[in-house]
Amino acid sequence: MKILLIITSMMMAATFSCSAFSAKPFKVSQITLDFELGRKAIFTLEAFAAPASGKKHNVKTQVVAIEFVFENGATAMVSKEGLAGITFTDLDLTTIETGFGNGTWFLTSRIENTEEIPNRITDDWVVFAFEGFKYKDRRIERNGKGISMMTLEESKILEKQLAPPVESK
Numbered sequence: 001m002k003i004l005l006i007i008t009s010m011m012m013a014a015t016f017s018c019s020a021f022s023a024k025p026f027k028v029s030q031i032t033l034d035f036e037l038g039r040k041a042i043f044t045l046e047a048f049a050a051p052a053s054g055k056k057h058n059v060k061t062q063v064v065a066i067e068f069v070f071e072n073g074a075t076a077m078v079s080k081e082g083l084a085g086i087t088f089t090d091l092d093l094t095t096i097e098t099g100f101g102n103g104t105w106f107l108t109s110r111i112e113n114t115e116e117i118p119n120r121i122t123d124d125w126v127v128f129a130f131e132g133f134k135y136k137d138r139r140i141e142r143n144g145k146g147i148s149m150m151t152l153e154e155s156k157i158l159e160k161q162l163a164p165p166v167e168s169k
Contacts, residue, residue, distance in 0.1 A: 033094055039105070044065035
């Protein structure tokens with residue numbers, strides 16, 4: 001998968017001094033993820049102003065549109081309802097899977113957790129379904145609790161279960 005950033009206004013003024021790096025932020029309007037066979041997912045981001053001097057630069061941007069390009073060149077847009085209530089993270093982890101039927105694909109992206117679950121380790125996923133070369137719907141896949149520390153007793157039980165059987169003579 002290749003990632004292509006389309007820059008709306010590039011304001012890179014960098015100064016290098018030993019190991020120090022200073023740069024003004026630049027605005028990204030779209031992120032295009034290229035998959036094999038000509039398929040693409042194009043994420044359009046809302047425009048945002050660069051933070052004022054002294055403010056944090058890790059401002060999150062909101063995805064306002066997703067266009068999926070199929071292998072035959074047809075395109076489908078995710079609806080505004082499909083994007084409502086979610087904040088994307090780690091777009092570079094986005095994957096696609098083929099479904100049954102012509103033009104049926106599933107686009108899966110990581111999103112911030114939409115529900116508080118104690119001891120959760122990772123973020124949720126959103127799966128956008130495309131059917132017949134059109135956007136159909138979305139579903140949220142929630143990650144459950146992480147594996148907690150095992151007690152010593154649980155660890156011994158697990159070891160016995162995983163041990164190879166003892167042969168009798």
